[in-house]
Structure formats: structure tokens, C-alpha cells
Amino acid sequence: MFGFQGLTETAEISLGVVKRLNDATQAITKLNESLRLAPERVREGWIERAVLAEAVSSARLSGDYVIPEDLRLVAFDAYDGPISNEMSRTADLLPFLRVASRRSPRQMFTPLRLVAMTRLRLKAKSGTGFQTSWISAGQREQRDFDDIRYGLEEVFSAENVSRWKGIPPLMAAAEILYLWNTSGCDEMISPEAGRVLASAWLARSGLTEKAWVMISTGFHEDVFSFSPGPDSRWHRKFARGVELGCLGTYGLLNRLEAAHRAFEEVDFSMRSSSNLPRVVDLLFKRIAVTTTTASTELGISSRACANILERLLHDGPKIKERPVVQELTGRSSFRVYGIV
Template sequence: MSDDWWDVPGNPYAPSLAEPPAGPEVPDSASPKSGPQRQDEDDLCTPYATAEGLALEAASAALVRLDCGLAASSPAVAAGWINRMAIEEAAASARLNGILVDTADLRLLAWDSLDRAPDPDLAQALPLYDLVRRITARHPRHLYTPRRLAALDRIRHSRSPGFSLWSDAEEDVGAEQRWAVLQAALAPDALARFRAAPALVGAAAFLAHWHEVGADRSAGAALGRLLAAWWPARQGLVQGRRGGQDMVEGSDTYDGPTHPAYAGGPVLMPSIGFLGHAMDYRPDRRDGWLSAYLMAAGRSVARGEALLRRLRAAEGGLAEALRPRRSTSRGPQVAAFLLSQPVVTSGRLAQALDMSGTAARSLLDALHRDHLLMEISGRDAYRAYIVE
């Protein structure tokens, strides 16, 4: 992204202000001021003057509020939130790439519960979910240098054949070209300019820069969106990680997303905010991009807040239904597992908690009859459930 992006007339988010030209002194009341200035400095309730300033203030406050809500939630609720939002982010990111998939089908496919062969669109969206799941399991400080980002691809290739960090990159891009573009996209001077801006403005600028240098083609547009999702955590606006009871001290990764204690990942999921507003996703255009990104961030956070409220309500209902009646009861463990998993089957529940298949099926059927679980597979056998 060129330097003059920050110098667009009226842009209140330039990281540095140019020195005023020499001339006669002007009274403070008459001197021009840049940035989201209030009309009356003595009135803290006076709204900011620009639409972008209002959108920035609203989206930033909502993002911090959601982050505090996740931090105050139980590990199972936080894990369930990130697991469900990761699926929605993957489906929304696929749509921005021109791949139309149903979120429910992607959820079933990603968690081995789809009873049919996936169609070509679903098969293309599944690597994007894998990308979201693995990137959200990293610490943000290990994602913004070309060498560490490329190393993540090599490590995952050796541990999980079939995974590629460049899942939606163009096929005709060579390794040398990708490396050169990554160096340009993650250049320290560019990142320094973005860090000088408010967190969400820096995220929008980073994504615009990612497209301008061609990293969307050589490394993938989805990867750029995920790096932008981590930017508020990198800037300290929200927490970078929330440790569960199995967090390894000093580790740069979180517990696996399938683990009930998994509670890491970014709070902002930018692709979700463009659902129904795909025409606004134009980071390659300067005009209107900042406003579009801030509005999308607000919509994404609102969706995340609604999901968190539903999970907290479900937690109360499950706690009441599974209240321990004896010391050996597994009710709390069952409730935590159901909340943390986006899809639950009797086989997975029985394996995770060392139960018999018959007991697991009976328990899930009872919770379904009490309307605490929703059946999503539409099958008479091998049914799949979700907590929403």
C-alpha cells in the first residue's frame, strides 16, 4: 500500500501529522485540527465529526466488549464459540472467494458427520476451514514474519499431509515468487505504519496492502483475512490468548480446537461481516474501503455476541438438566463437551468420556426431547446434534 493512502484529504487516521507550514501564529480556536475531533473539547459526550470515526468507535467498543465476555465465560463456552465461529468464518471466506457453500453442510463435513460425498464446492471449502482452524491455533506474534509464516506451512505439511497454508493461492505461483511477495506484504516498514493507527484501521490497511502487493494471488486472500483478524490482538486491543487448564506454559500454540479446554483464537472474524455485503469487499479500492471494513467488523462482532449469548443460555439449561446426583456423575463433563463441540454424535461422546454407545445415545435423545439439543443430520440412525 502506497504511503499516500494515509494522506487522503479528510482521513482522520493518519499515523503521523505533517508539520504545519511556517507562518503567523493562529489562535488555537481557529487552527485546523485533524483526526476524529469533538466539536467541543469540554463536552466528552459530543460525538465525533466523521462517519469513519463513529464506526471505528462503535466497532472497537463492541470488539472489546465481546473479548471481555469471552474472558468471563467458562472454558467450554469459549471453546464452543471459537469452534463455531471458525466454521462460519471458513464458509464466509469461501463465499468471498466465489465458492458458495452451506454452513451446515460444511460443519457436518468438517466434523466427519456428512452422510454423502461432498460436492466440488464443499471439497474446496474444507481446506479453508482447516486453514482457519490452524491459524487461529497460533500466537499472533508468530504470524507476521515471512520466515515463521512459511515455516508453519512446512511443519503442517510434515504433520498433516494434504494441508497447505496457501490453500486458495493461484496454482501457477512458484515458491520463489511467493517468498518475494510475502516479504513485501510483511515488510517491517509497512507493519510499523499500520501499528501506528488504531487497531481496526490498521487491520483494514493491512488487508488493503495484502491485495495491493499481490499476496492474495500468491499466498491466498483467505490467509490475508485471517492475518487481519489477528491484528487487533497483535495491537493489544483484545487478548491474544485465553489459557485453558491444559495450556502449556511458554507454548506458541493453543490446545487443539477439538479439546474442551480450547479457548484461543482471534475475536474478530472479518469474512463473517461481509455476509450479504460481498460487493463491499473491495480492499483493492481506496474509496470507501475503510468504512466498509469497519461496518463489516461491527456486523461480525454483533454475530459473535449473539452466539455467545446463546451458548451461555444453553450452558445454564444443560447445567440444570445434567445436575450431578451423585459424586461419580459425569454431568458436568458431558455439558462441557456438548458446549465445546460444534457437532456431537453418540460415538464421539462415548469415545471422549469413556461411555457406552447405548448410554451416549440415550443421553443425547433425552436432551433432544427436552429441546436442549438440535438434530441437524436428518437421519434416523447415527444422528448428529448441536447446541445452539
């Protein structure tokens, strides 16, 4: 065993923790390289779907149970039933997580910049989801921003950031989550923001290009393991959760790549001017598509979009006898399509 200057002065890294850190690092590297080499539409589609899974898992860590298929329709304003408070809160997370997965990690680690980001979220128009996902309700007065600034300065002090650069990135990310809770930032801002910043640190350290590690996802099946603390037990739990999350989202990437290959193998016998390839691209990049959204985004008629989507539904590629493109609502009108 050997010592390190980490969560506590007396913390040590056991061989068991080292193995967990190595396993998690390998899983992160595998996911990052695969995403980097993936076709653009597959990578963009992965972000959309991984963010959906991360939002569901974040809700679970907060004690809320949300069905992913329902969230997909709620996020697309295509859900028929009443929307619960839990579902609404989870849907509010999606824009925040999307932005975080595309933002440069170097934009996230100075307290003043984080406070500025917090202010921008509060000024965002209603319905963007940033008000509830980035900062807790009620933190709107100047003294609240002062408390937030003090909390952020405690977590992201120059001393802490300097120390994190000298220890394994996963251990630094684990410490960010521990300090996020003990400083009160989890209540003043949000617990989800802390997990995003921990993922962003992994990207800043060079393990990933962007904040592609979906931390909550790895704790979905064992929420009680997510218990940030000042000792090696938390390092081990955190590394294992990160590994599981990366393995799960890597499986998602594999399925999208399989769908991509299936489309490449199908001969639709189309004219060179056909809009079908553009609709297929949109199906990859969005978690759900309707004739209206396809028409608006692609600039083609609703009738043409409807014909293409129905053709893909009935004559499109299959994987293990299951159509790649499916209708998500079971309705005969106002239909919603997606790659499942």
C-alpha cells in the same frame, strides 16, 4: 479533517470514518470482554461455531455458496449426499481457522516465520486442510517460495509494521488486506490467510486476546463491500464489516451462554459418578457429537454415551420451547447431536 500516514500519502480520516472506527472498536471490545469472562466450554464452543460461520462467509466472498448446516455435517464426516467441490474447499478451511483463532498473534508477523509456516502447511498430512487453506495449489517449487517470500516481505516490511503501530489498529488491518491483494499474496497463498492476518493484527494491537474477529462474517450479506483499496472508502467499509461481524458473533456467544444457563437450571438427579456433565461439556465444545466420538474422547462406553445423548435430547433443557440439544440428521441410526 486531519491527515495520517496510511494507505496513501494523501489519505485523510473524515469524521464519518472516525465514527465507523469507534463503533467497530466498541463492538470488538464488547466481544473480547465477553469471551474473556465466558465459561471455558462456552468460549471453546464459540470458537468452533464462529469458525464455521467464518468459513461459510469466506466461501461466499470467493463466489461459493455453502449451507452452514451441511458444512457442519461434512466437517464431522456425517453428510449423506455427494460433497461438492465448493463444500470440500470450505471444509478445508476449518482446521486452518481453528488454529489461527488459538495462535498467539505475535507468531505471525515476520516474513521468514510466515514462509516457514507455509512450508509446514505443505508438509502436513493429506486431509488436514492446510494445503488448500494456507497456500494455493501448485506453489511447491523453490521459485514459488521465493515469490511468496518477496510478497510477504513487501506486505510485512519493517517500515510497514512500524507505521501500523502508530495508526488505529483497524486502519492497519485494512491496509494489510489492501497490500495482501496488491502484492499477489492473495493468489500465491490464499485470500483467507490475509483476512486471518488482519484479525491477528487486531489481537497483536491489544483489541482482542486472540484472532477472535471473524472478518469475512461481517461481509456475508454484502460481499461487494469487501473491496480493499487505498482510500478512506475502504476504511469505512472495513470498519462497518468488522462491526457487523462482531455483533453477529456476539449474538452467537449470547445464545451459547443462554444454553449454558439453561443446563445449570436443570436437575438431572444424577449420581456423583455420572458422565452426563462431561458429555454436556463436549456438546458445547464441538459443533457435533456422535456416540462414537463421545466414547472415544471421554473414554466411556458407546452404550453409556448413547443413553446420555438420548436423555439430553428428550429430557434436556429448552429455550423458548425448543430443545437445546437436537439431533442434526433426522436419522434413526448413526445419529448426530449438537447444541443448536
